[in-house]
Amino acid sequence: MRKKYSFLSLIKNAFTNNENWQKMWESPEPKKGYDVIIVGGGGHGLGTAYYLAKHHGIKNIAVIEKGWLGSGNTGRNTTIIRSNYLWDESAYLYDHAVKLWENLSKDLNYNMMFSQRGVLNLAHNEHDIKEIKRRVSANRLNGLDTMWLDKNEVKDLVPIMNTENLRYPVLGAAYQPRGGVARHDAVAWGYAMRADELGVDIIQNCEVKGIKTDNYKVEGVETTKGFIKSSKIGVVASGHTSVLAATAGVRLPLQSRPLQALVSEPIKPVINTVVMSNAVHAYVSQSDKGELVIGAGTDGYNSFTQRGGYDVIEETVRAIVELYPIFGKMKMLRQWGGIVDICPDASPIISKCDVEGLYFNCGWGTGGFKATPGSANVFAHTIANDEPHKINAPFALSRFSDGRLIDEHGAAAVAH
Amino acid sequence: MILIKCPYCGERDQSEFTNGGEAHVIRPTNPKSLSDKDWGEYVFFRNNPKGIFYERWVHSHGCKKWFNAVRNTSTDQILKVYKVGDKRPDLSDFENTLKSPSGEPFVGSGNFAVKK
Ligand SMILES: Cc1cc2nc3c(=O)[nH]c(=O)nc-3n(C[C@H](O)[C@H](O)[C@H](O)COP(=O)(O)OP(=O)(O)OC[C@H]3O[C@@H](n4cnc5c(N)ncnc54)[C@H](O)[C@@H]3O)c2cc1C
Numbered sequence: 001m002r003k004k005y006s007f008l009s010l011i012k013n014a015f016t017n018n019e020n021w022q023k024m025w026e027s028p029e030p031k032k033g034y035d036v037i038i039v040g041g042g043g044h045g046l047g048t049a050y051y052l053a054k055h056h057g058i059k060n061i062a063v064i065e066k067g068w069l070g071s072g073n074t075g076r077n078t079t080i081i082r083s084n085y086l087w088d089e090s091a092y093l094y095d096h097a098v099k100l101w102e103n104l105s106k107d108l109n110y111n112m113m114f115s116q117r118g119v120l121n122l123a124h125n126e127h128d129i130k131e132i133k134r135r136v137s138a139n140r141l142n143g144l145d146t147m148w149l150d151k152n153e154v155k156d157l158v159p160i161m162n163t164e165n166l167r168y169p170v171l172g173a174a175y176q177p178r179g180g181v182a183r184h185d186a187v188a189w190g191y192a193m194r195a196d197e198l199g200v201d202i203i204q205n206c207e208v209k210g211i212k213t214d215n216y217k218v219e220g221v222e223t224t225k226g227f228i229k230s231s232k233i234g235v236v237a238s239g240h241t242s243v244l245a246a247t248a249g250v251r252l253p254l255q256s257r258p259l260q261a262l263v264s265e266p267i268k269p270v271i272n273t274v275v276m277s278n279a280v281h282a283y284v285s286q287s288d289k290g291e292l293v294i295g296a297g298t299d300g301y302n303s304f305t306q307r308g309g310y311d312v313i314e315e316t317v318r319a320i321v322e323l324y325p326i327f328g329k330m331k332m333l334r335q336w337g338g339i340v341d342i343c344p345d346a347s348p349i350i351s352k353c354d355v356e357g358l359y360f361n362c363g364w365g366t367g368g369f370k371a372t373p374g375s376a377n378v379f380a381h382t383i384a385n386d387e388p389h390k391i392n393a394p395f396a397l398s399r400f401s402d403g404r405l406i407d408e409h410g411a412a413a414v415a416h
Numbered sequence: 417m418i419l420i421k422c423p424y425c426g427e428r429d430q431s432e433f434t435n436g437g438e439a440h441v442i443r444p445t446n447p448k449s450l451s452d453k454d455w456g457e458y459v460f461f462r463n464n465p466k467g468i469f470y471e472r473w474v475h476s477h478g479c480k481k482w483f484n485a486v487r488n489t490s491t492d493q494i495l496k497v498y499k500v501g502d503k504r505p506d507l508s509d510f511e512n513t514l515k516s517p518s519g520e521p522f523v524g525s526g527n528f529a530v531k532k
């Protein structure tokens with residue numbers, strides 16, 4: 001590790017107005033060809049390059065990003081991390097990620113600001129209670145730390161919550177203490193910096209126009225900086241993955257939709273955990289700067305406009321104000337949207353396909369940030385060995401013809 | 417927020433409508449001879465273009481009738497609205513003036529390769 005970060009380096013750089021920090025990664029011109037090309041410089045793509053170089057000894061790698069690193073959903077999400085998914089396959093995948101998160105700041109010597117402040121999923125009616133208790137039991141059988149809290153225990157954790165005087169009263173919640181939040185940019189930057197040190201070329205402001213194939217074999221990518229050759233291409237482009245797949249003649253079961261978030265003016269600490277509710281469609285946490293971070297839903301139609309409809313945030317804010325009357329007079333500072341790739345069973349696709357050398361890591365939809373290190377780790381394995389890791393084998397494209405769907409709508413459709 | 421011109425009621429806010437996904441998806445006529453892969457295609461796979469998209473809408477908070485529309489998904493501009501049963505409009509003469517290869521709009525894009 002060449003670039004070291006410590007308390008001392010923080011102090012030293014504070015004296016020079018933080019203007020002398022070293023460059024974190026180079027920005028080389030693309031070479032003629034690479035052993036592996038990763039399309040998409042979000043957390044999953046950069047992490048994949050890092051693990052390919054670190055664990056699989058592949059050094060001649062490029063990550064190609066059309067904008068700046070983290071300009072996709074990695075830099076636009078509300079950073080909720082948890083692994084309390086219903087099915088075994090998902091529990092293994094998402095908890096693989098949470099375990100890597102727990103050590104990631106150390107592994108990359110870069111502060112991920114991973115804060116395990118716990119995550120609550122509220123129940124507002126009889127059906128919610130049954131569904132959530134079932135999930136809690138499934139989680140516990142998989143060794144996860146999820147538990148059921150009754151209304152009073154919820155109120156103890158979040159005193160500002162209105163549990164009684166609202167249309168859908170709060171009846172209890174699932175709670176995962178190991179869940180929490182992390183710093184979105186740090187994930188992209190940390191992986192980029194360490195991948196760069198291991199010899200990975202990070203190429204920004206270069207758009208992949210199409211994937212070139214010959215007789216069901218990849219040959220390389222056509223980009224705005226010319227053709228780049230490679231016999232292995234991993235596409236990790238979230239909302240744009242199906243657009244890229246189409247250029248190689250591959251169809252994916254994805255639909256792209258805007259998903260929005262908003263943040264408030266900063267206030268003193270009032271909520272020290274993450275609270276989500278499927279039934280009233282609202283979730284909130286408080287950033288280290290003091291802003292409320294609020295996530296809304298997806299628009300009801302496909303779009304790549306990266307804005308989102310106003311009625312969608314209106315619905316979320318209405319629910320937030322009812323749950324937390326104390327927020328009623330706050331001002332919102334910013335709103336934005338990201339294009340998420342929704343999969344029919346609300347689970348990702350980490351898979352090979354009919355084209356040799358072409359790999360996809362997509363379908364994370366509204367909830368893939370939490371999985372970043374785990375997903376990158378198993379995707380690197382898949383590309384290096386041309387075989388899935390046992391954790392991502394169930395997440396193959398073939399599940400949409402053999403019927404082995406991993407339906408996580410209860411755990412992932414609304415909650416992120 | 418976009419305005420949609422219902423062929424029966426006229427122009428209304430999008431929040432009055434519900435989207436029904438891709439239009440002109442035809443149920444296989446030979447179900448018995450279909451392979452699992454073909455069934456999977458029919459059930460789970462829909463086009464997801466960045467650009468011209470043929471889709472269904474229902475005016476849920478109005479006349480409750482279904483109709484079809486052609487929309488450019490990179491700008492949300494609605495190019496045509498037509499009734500169910502009408503012929504799929506030909507838009508081959510539509511010129512996509514967007515700059516980027518994958519149809520990135522010039523405004524509101526983080527894509528510097530396009531902005532140049
Ligand atoms: C508002 C919002 C809130 C969310 N909240 C949460 C949450 O709380 N918890 C959670 O777990 N998940 C959340 N998510 C989902 C999460 O952000 C994503 O699943 C995850 O970040 C995806 O990471 P990625 O690296 O796969 O994709 P991205 O970060 O989107 O990276 C893909 C990259 O590919 C690039 N690209 C696209 N096309 C091309 C091309 N042709 N050539 C070159 N590059 C290209 C894009 O510019 C982009 O940088 C949220 C998403 C949004 C939008």
Ligand SMILES: [Zn+2]
Pocket residue numbers: 422423424425426475478479480481
């Ligand atoms: Zn109408």
